Amino acid sequence: MTGTMTDAMTAAAVETTLHPLPVVVVLVSLLAGLAIAVLGEQRQRLRTVLNLSAAVVKLALVLWIALLVAGGVVPEFRFALVPGFDLVLRADSLSVLFASLSAALWLVTTVYAIAYLQHYANRARFFGYFSICVTATMGIAMAGNLLTFFVFYELLTLATWPLVVHTGSRAALRAGRTYLQFTLGGSALFLIGLIWLYALAGPQDFIAGGSLQLLDLEAVTSMQAIFVLIAIGMGVKAALVPLHAWLPSAMVAPAPVSALLHAVAVVKAGAFGLVRLVEDVYGSALSGALGLSLALAIAASFTIVYGSVLALLQTDLKKRLAYSTVSQVSYIALGIAIGGPLATVGGMVHLVHQGVMKITMFFCAGIFATLLGVTRIVELDGLARRLPWSAAAFSVAALGMIGLPPMAGFVSKWYLGSGAVAMGQTWVVAVLVASTLLNAGYFLPLIARMWFRPAPERWTGGAQPSRWVVAGLVAPALATAGLTIAFGVLAGSTYSPLDWAIAIVREYLP
Amino acid sequence: MSIAVALLLPLLGALLSPFGGRAGVWGRRLAPIAPLALLLPLATGEQVRWSWALLGLDLGVDPWVAPFVLLTALAWGLAAWFALDTVTGDTRRFWLGWSLSLWGMALVLLAQTLVAFYLGYVVVSLAAYMIIIHARSDAAWRAGRVYLLLAFAGEAAIVSGVLILAGHYGNVQLALLATPAYAVGLEEARWLLIGGFAVKLGIVPLHVWLPLAHPIAPVPASAILSGVIVKAGLLGWLKLAPPQSAETLAGAPTLLALGLLTAFTGVLLGLTQSKLKTVLAYSTISQMGLVLVGFAALSLDPGDDRWLAALGLLALHHGLTKGSLFLACGCSPGSSRLRMLLLALPALSLAAAPLATGFLAKAWLKRAVDAGIGGGQLWPFTYTLVSLTSAATALLMWRVWVLAMRERDAGQPLHPAWALLTLAALSVPWLWAASSGSLIAPTLSNVWVALWPLLLAVAVVLLGRAWGRPGVRFPEGDIVVPLERSAAHFGAPSLPRAPSVPHTAPARAALARALAGSLARSLAGAEGLLRELTMVGLLLLLVGVLVWLLLWLG
Amino acid sequence: MTTEALALLVFAPLVAGLVVIAAPRRAAAPVAVAALLTLPFGLWPLTLVVWRGETVQVALAGFAPPLGIVWRVDALALTMLWLTLVVVLVVSLHALTSFPPASESGQRFWPLWLILIASVHALFVSADLFNLYVTLELVTLAGVAMIAIGGKPAAMRAAMRYLLLGLMASLFYLLATALLYGQTGTLDLYQVGERLDDGALALIALALMVTGLLVKAAIVPLHVWLPAAHGKAPGPVSAVLSALVVKVALYILIRLWFWSGGAAGGDGAALLLGLLGALAIVHGSLAAITQTRLKMLVAYSTVAQLGYVMLLFPLASTAAFRAVTFHMVAHGVAKAAMFLAAANLLHALGSDRLQRLVGADQRHGVNVLAFALAGVSIMGLPPSGGFVAKWMLLEAAWRQQGWGWVAVISLGSLLAAVYVFRVVALAFAQPKGGSVRASVGARGGGRFDTTALAALLLAVLAILLGFASAPLVALIDRGLPPGMLP
């Protein structure tokens, strides 16, 4: 430990201000979750009100923060968690990107979940952990250093597990076990990496451009090893192959959970962590110099292709969607790993885009299963005749996943691909194209089945819920599908996710 | 404003069509009007820059695109009228696909930035699927499947090219791509794009989807598919891989050879067909070969704007003429003399008979090739070969005539749209040439040059009558059939198949399933292994040991 | 003031315990509660003094050592006293319901309970080897009696085994004390260290003393008495045995090693102690994983968790000391919560066989939640006290390049996750024939009474320790062992 690295605490370009907002925004859903858990199963109406108002309040708070950040203020709150190591909650522009995604999607998912779980047992528990899950996500978004990130990252692991095993079935418990094996194993390595990093360089806050500097060649292997350890911790949640196997089995969870897992919470937290690791801890320059970016890019590329191939082989709708997530989330890591302004924008903006697209698909998968009993792909035939709006939402999201304009996914792919070319890594284009083809291969048949194949005589299962329940299920899907289009069509306008991502990258790569 | 209207009308039509009741009716009624709205931006010359939209859409009609706009407005509008009266079945989805295709085509026409073009191209490619599978028959499913596979193969190349362009220049102004400064280091992008768009044009050997898809669609849909939508590929070449960006394109002679190959192959394969619409589809392939010849000629001499205009003229002529011929298929062309005339004139025009619009287009093409020969970049006999394509086309048109004469259902009305489109095919290219200053006055020499191939064709026909036609029969889609069979062995992606799959013998199907199954199983096995705790433990251990080693060594 | 405070801590529960034996049943509850409620008033003045960085020292009845008895409270002792206070108060809340003072069982429980508290207090304030022996013996006897209190055969056997081994260990300790006294002529913890040479006799004494204490602290492989003793005892007793009583022996061991010159035993011995700790972590965790009974599982978890404390000996830095002391507190709170929750589940389900837990979450959600929250701390996952302890310990180990220790610590948390989640997963599981959908009239959450409240309180406290570690660490820092490396 020769102190080979020092933190490059240069004066930040933006003004950091002590502010309670980052804590408040984290606490809102925590308190809501605790209140819901304490209220018990019977207080359904109060629970609904609490759920929804907390979600709305949180969204409003995040927007407030976004306005502050857009005005050049970085609200921050810190206190000593472990002696010498601070818990830092700080809302920089990258935080806002992720936080606004979580807050917005939490709102729609809450609406959906209330409708979806109408007849499930243990709803108080479900919504309690659901809220804590979002608390953790918000904490991850606001985390101002790796330790804080780790704390909320683990909280997320813990809060998600009850959601995964919610039904208590044998399959659910098995999935929960797999989930824990991976996440806890990964977090053990993460923790070791963290300790090592702090031992080597002292406590480090996230700084645009990275807080670490390489002063000594002796530290190269250490720094590489630390990166690998932490990246494995992140990669488990981000479902980087071969650390992804928990994700498809976690599909047994109720649909809102899958939606949340895949779009906002767990998987996205891992990807967001990779972004922080590369951009804010190591900095893309140092990551590149240490050869870490290339390694990450290769891992992400492999994941993209592998996930897509496996998705193609699935016959179960949710499984196919799960493997698609494996593939799609790695776009984020890929963008970060390529580096350069364009690809970084692509990676960051995909954080949002993948979220709205994938949540739409899971909403729809849940609707198909609940209303018609459809869970397998062959059962999708003619489904659009019964559920045209859901089928339309699903189709829009699927086309976006393929990366076709004018959907959101195209914008991501555009920036990733052109960014890679601009950085002289044209091979990435081949990966993207392969992924596009595979995505088309496993999504287009679904669309074709839904819209053009004849419907069966009668549907196998399904309930006849009230009109309000159906509206509660379909409206969120339509809303996010609308976002999928809007984020693509209006990508060039101010305050679009793309615009925000570009603003972030300006901070990172002036 | 005019551009907004031109884009919003088809979009509105597309959005309304899927609904039942009054909304759907209104959506359909928009269909014949919407294409005409494209004439507005042509007339006003408006340019817009919507930077808020997507990654920045710049839209407007470039002067050289004008014939394409004209073609789209006329052919699509009249075909829509025809379709309103004839298309039955699942009309909601048909009209959705129809209007969406038009919207995409409009974007392709108006696009002045990379993203705008790509958006339009993707939309038109996907929406066309909806009108191809309209019949929902086994053949339609198969055609749709093959179409999608090839469309996405092309898409792969195109998106690669587009991303490479974007990597160098961002969402570039397309006009800038046609200036030499932008060509540096983009050879691979150029070839990817040329290859990708060649799928849409049906250049051999990427043509296989075309004889399946164009004939299976309803008559008016075939008309726009063959008449207009294939031109999106040409626009792709000219807008995204413009020859003007380089002195000369290194591979231009090869392209020209490929064009000629396509022209002759299309005819030869078409002659073996026994369905009228299929023959016409092969004719399209053949004609697109000529387009490629024109493109290659332009590549040899990119500085000369006349060759660009010639391509526009060729497209305008072919689009209107082929549209008219396809509409004829829905009007029993053999049932009256008037109808025979309405069929014969465009057919002759397509074979570049003197004084027809095809003569004008072919004359320009020959001039362009001649220029290449004069520059020493082409063998002199290419000129003769280009002339010979007229003979080949004439033969194919004879086949069309023979098949058309079998259709004598007098109960089928003569739709006015057909008549109008035929008139347009015969006159509009002349008018356009006159207004744009690219008239070629008929002289003795150029008439002779146009005439001898026709006479040759007549001679061949007479000889064929005497000796009998060779009884060769190629299946529709020719080489796609063996390809499909071999694909089945590898468990091709499960695009929606028709309920019964007649192509593969049971044993082969079983083998294919077994192969696909074993792949799936082994991957699933790997997945299971990865999920096991022991495996996770081993992985973690491995990492741990590695870290330890690093520590020890570091 | 401090003299009275110290006296209050020891004598209030002692006297109350005697009064409960003698007085009418009705008086039991008020007397016990009153005695317990005075304890904070005893602890507070001491805290004020120690917080200033001073040490409280009182010679009983004015006699000076070695003949007189001296009580001394430094930061380490105060930390343990605070742990005792918190655990004892909350567990007493549980006991007020589970052992109503006026009932037959309460009449047996409360005197022993109060005497046990007094003994523990006395032990932590003692500053000489012999006094430690006496108080340790008292703690053991009270503990054994409380294990046997339920009268079930298994509990009796466990108590018997504990008693025999405990007495043997005490005699080892006493023998060592005699040897040390013979060599140094003093019994004072601090003076012994100064006067000790590293002769053979001293080392023998040290070895005897350490071995005896290892038995009392149930360090693998000398742990055999613990699982049954803790597993079969009544809930509140298990809680306090795991949270405090085993810590008592470790407390003495740490004192001996770092204040009384035990470290002279050399690096090899320290390494051995550390290895035993590592063995305890691994073996205890694996054993916990294979248990079929909830309380036995929790008991084996204690065996594992005690192993972390042993890592202090090879690491021997102030960072490690800080971490280990914090760990003792965090584990004490969390394990008490776990045992209370387990006891509540056992009470509610009629058995603590793990299979009986299936679906328990629907009826006994609060207890399952308490167990899970405590589990978070036991696993060392953030945010919890256990995490802060693990973090500091890992950091300390890393700084000394103790990669092996790092590996063991990490492995320990992973194994802990296996047994904790095994329990929670069973509780979340769907009972056979049950339905995912809500049955009519099904109530979530379950009974919420003081027993559940006590478990939950401690569990929440275990979590909150993760956020409020700073004051505790500041307190620990005021009493670092003399001459220890940073």
Next chain:
Amino acid sequence: MSSAFVYVLAASAVFGVGVYGLIVADHLMRKLLSLNVMGSAVFVLILTVGGATPAGPDPVAQALILTGIVIAVAATAFALALIVRMFQETGLTSLRGRDDDD
């Protein structure tokens, strides 16, 4: 060979006997007696190491032994009570066998 050494040797021997008995004996009474034997050995040792100071007998050692005996008696009494109680409950006087029940 000083007399102190003899005492130490004797104490050690007696202590060893006690330990042996504790470990080997089956009957709980024997185990308890073994513990008492061990205790006696320790007292002898304390007497040895603190017995003879120049200023006469060491009061501290006396105090220690006295207290030790008190504790030993109390512990023995308690253990006896427990053994009796255990015999009443289970009919057993040894710890052999598994201790599992519901």
